Amino acid sequence: MNGVHDMGGMQDMGPTHDEQNEPVFHEPWEGRVFALRRAIGAWRKWNIDATRYAIELVPPADYLRMSYYERQFAAFLEMLVQHNFVTREELENSVPASGLPKATPALSVEKANILITKGVPTKRDVRVDPRFGVGQRVRARNVHPVGHTRLPRYARGKTGVIDRDHGVFVFPDTNAHFLGEKPQHVYSVRFAARELWGEQGAPQDSVYIDMWDDYLEPA
């Protein structure tokens, strides 16, 4: 989706502000949102790509106005309802509907520690032939998917060179929509700054963008 989240190359967003001695969470509720998302994620009803897509669906004016954790909270509420963890009535009343058996939490302290130290790998140990090789010239496809994609707009139609092959990974464009993992090679593709930005780019500078096989065509 050509959304406002796809920010690379936009201008006039203001200066960066580096806060000194910044806390990890500015308010306790931010930490709770952070943790709640992981604790519900452990039910494995969704995946990281689906959570990113839910945030991309925050309407653009709100996306820009809201803080990072406000966006996460808004998207999380939507996903909780969509995946039947809670009903809208329960959210409105803040009490569980009567008569339902109480579940057993998917994420215990023990499992939380495993999640923190092991993570959720998205590399897949399956044999998939790479469509491109290191050093090969490629073009990022000029496509505009209406769903989730990790192909940034600023790279579409641009030509680069495969810098390295990271191996086989889950494909977000299908995974976000529960249409399968479609594992395929991910490459780091080097795009010259001049290719992306014309004369405004310094001749020796470049941007390296990680791209799945399906995002690329031979150049």
Place this chain on the structure above:
Amino acid sequence: MTTTRRDFLATVAATAGGAMAPDLNHAQQHDHEHQAVPSDLTLRVKALESLLVEKGLVDRSALDALVDAYEHKIGPRNGARVVARAWADTAYKKRLLADADAAIAELGYGGMQGEHMVVVENTPKVHNLVVCTLCSCYPWPVLGLPPVWYKSAPYRSRVVIDPRGVLREFGTQLSDDVEIRVWDSTAEIRYLVLPERPAGTDNLNEEQLAALVTRDAMVGVAKTMFVQKGSSA
């Protein structure tokens, strides 16, 4: 299969506790609507947590463990130890650049949002910096959770088109002949910058070296500095 924006708005509107729904109490108090303030969110998130705990969907102690880990245990000191080891031990540095996951695991780090790591090395002629233009991807096991500026529109939008301008805002001036490589974390690979070891640090041990390494240097928006004790700088 796919949520549309229309669905999204419908749910948010139907959800009195939703972050974007107008807060009636607030509106009554102030006679106008305005954006959510932290106290509203504190109440809303608390209400949601209680609901999910009562339904047996989440375990409060697991939430506490997650918050505690990222507030107190996992942060840029981890990455600084990796960098210091690489500076002090050439063989380790070689392993780190060739297979970052294994080399970082040697120091006991790894895990969520750092499952697949790549380390890129700064030299006098090459300066690397890391961004996620699409969201907020960041190597948690070595740097902790990202600062607000890393997740914000100004950095995400500009660093790919105007890296030198962004670096200047962080007080980092590069000479015109330095090659800048910006790494946009669009996939599940997480990048850590191995900064240049500052001059005059030959006699420092690993712990002293680690103390010089900042988060900003490992994202690539700053250089690592060393001011000799007793110098007039």
